[in-house]
Amino acid sequence: MLSKEDNRRLAQLERQLHREDPDFCARMGGGNFSVSATGRPALPLFVTAAVIAVAAVVLALAGWGIPATVVSVWAAVTATAAGFRMWKARNRSRI
Template identity: 80%
Template sequence: MLSKEDSRRLAQLERQLQRDDPDFCARMGGGNFSVTTSGRPPLPLFITAAVIAVAAVLLGLAGWWIAAAVVATWAAITATAAGFRMRKARNRARP
């Protein structure tokens, strides 16, 4: 187990390596380094959230209110995950 000082120093070395040679870090792909992404929005996740939301509306129209509420919550969670992924991809794409 690393001490706090060793962990801090290791994190500092990782950040410096990421800054100095991002291609090497992307090829290695291990540890805390992230593989470079294209910066595209997560369209399949947004489409999934839309389909789930439509299912929630249909369940509500059918009178199954509890099921509609559960599915609507599921759609909201999926849409939130898509938003976070899009924000993360956008932040990576910026220099």
């Protein structure tokens, strides 16, 4: 485990490398720094959450309360995961 000073120095070296040789960083880092650690952007998760939310509304309108509740919780979890992934990617790009 690195000390605080070592972490600070490592972060400083990373920022300097990003400024001096962004092509090298793109090759070593997989290219796009605006995506999450898994390499997938958050937008498809938001679309998936919206589709699941629409399904929950349809189930609720059909009178199926319990399945609508389960599906709406599923949509909320998916939207939360997308938000977390976007937040993580945004913080990673600030290096």
